[in-house]
Amino acid sequence: MNLSFEFYGELIPLLAGNERFTLNASPPPATVADALVLLADHWPALQPRLDQCAVVCGSEVLLRSDPVPASGQLALLPPVAGG
Amino acid sequence: MLHLTHEPIDIQALLALDRYPECGGLALFVGTVRNHHQGMSVESLSYTAYAPLATKRIADIENDACRRFGLSYCRVVHRLGSLRIGDVAIACVVRSGHRAEAFEACRHVVDEVKHQAPIWKEEHYTDGSSAYVQGCCIRPDAHRDTCDGDHP
Numbered sequence: 001m002n003l004s005f006e007f008y009g010e011l012i013p014l015l016a017g018n019e020r021f022t023l024n025a026s027p028p029p030a031t032v033a034d035a036l037v038l039l040a041d042h043w044p045a046l047q048p049r050l051d052q053c054a055v056v057c058g059s060e061v062l063l064r065s066d067p068v069p070a071s072g073q074l075a076l077l078p079p080v081a082g083g
Numbered sequence: 084m085l086h087l088t089h090e091p092i093d094i095q096a097l098l099a100l101d102r103y104p105e106c107g108g109l110a111l112f113v114g115t116v117r118n119h120h121q122g123m124s125v126e127s128l129s130y131t132a133y134a135p136l137a138t139k140r141i142a143d144i145e146n147d148a149c150r151r152f153g154l155s156y157c158r159v160v161h162r163l164g165s166l167r168i169g170d171v172a173i174a175c176v177v178r179s180g181h182r183a184e185a186f187e188a189c190r191h192v193v194d195e196v197k198h199q200a201p202i203w204k205e206e207h208y209t210d211g212s213s214a215y216v217q218g219c220c221i222r223p224d225a226h227r228d229t230c231d232g233d234h235p
Contacts, residue, residue, distance in 0.1 A: 008133055009203030010215035026179030054201075054222040059135040063224045077133055082161055082202030083114050083173050083193060 001028040003035055003068070006075040011053070014045045028072075033064040035074060046076075053078050086141040087132055089164045091099075097176045103155045106178040108185035112193050114173040116166045120216070124209040130163045130172065133201040137161075144195045152188035153178045159196055 004022045012019055023042060029035040032055050040047045054077040055062045057069040068074070094113065116128050145157040156178040166172060175193050181184040196202075197219075204216045 008201065009132060010216075011178075035229075049146070051221045051225070052222065056133070056136055056201075056222075059139045061136070061221075061223055065224070075133060077201045077221060078203070079218035079220045080201050081200070081204045081216040082130070082132075082137075082200050083180075083197035083204075 001025055001068075001072050003038065003072045003074065004028070005039055006073075008076065009078045009080075011046065011049060011076060011078050014042055016048065026035070029068050031064065032062050032066050032068060032074070033066050049078060050076075086138045086159060087134055087163055092160050092162055092171045092174045092222055094171070094174050094176075098158065099156055099158070099176070099178065101154055103178050106155050106180060108179045108182040110175075110177050110182070110185035110189035112173075112175045113171055114193070115166050116172055118168045118171050120206055120210075123157070123206070125168070125206050126157050126209045127168070127207045128166045128172070129205040129207065130161070130166065131203050131205070132161070132163055136154050137200045137202055141196055141201045144192055144199065148177065148188050148192045148195075152177075152179065152184045152191070154184070154188055156189065157192060159192060161196065161200070161202060163202075 003025050004024055007015055007019055025038055029038060036050055056075045056077060057073055117166045118125050141159050145159060148154060148157045154177050161173045162171060175189055177185050177188045199221060205213055206216060207213045
């Protein structure tokens with residue numbers, strides 16, 4: 001399956017300015033946590049920040065133990081600082 | 084009016100003064116861009132957001148505040164994009180029967196938006212450098228020791 005990640009905030013400078021990344025995962029990851037392991041394999045610079053990131057699909061916040069959505073689209077949200 | 088906007092926030096339109104005749108209290112908070120942060124001289128800010136969740140969370144915070152404090156009206160708008168010193172970054176208006184709950188609710192709502200809405204602030208300093216402001220972890224299944232960040 002194609003896994004598409006979107007990145008926000010402080011994650012973007014860690015990825016040389018990339019806001020999106022897609023990888024082909026075979027076999028597909030079973031859980032969100034598994035998907036993040038695959039992501040970190042491609043972008044080791046993300047590893048130290050992943051624990052503090054929420055993972056969402058649309059407006060739904062996912063747990064690490066949740067299955068990967070059928071769309072394969074995940075957004076990583078680092079700690080927030082509005083206002 | 085939307086919860087997130089790239090345009091200057093129209094505060095007068097947020098006040099809803101021609102409605103809610105039962106209200107004797109109106110509290111308004113306006114957050115503006117200041118020229119310093121933690122000893123650094125700030126030239127400008129850039130705000131970004133994950134809109135699908137930010138708009139939902141701000142709406143939920145408004146609705147929860149109306150129930151919790153018995154408000155007739157609660158509205159928050161957050162600015163996105165590049166802002167200069169003095170620009171309005173966030174505005175919150177609450178209207179209630181009396182001033183006490185208006186003041187309390189306004190502070191509560193602004194705090195909740197700052198801590199729960201996926202919005203990020205990048206500061207651009209006068210020396211040419213920039214940095215994202217450290218914020219609050221919104222991961223629901225985070226271990227307490229990995230998500231103890233907070234910002235005022």
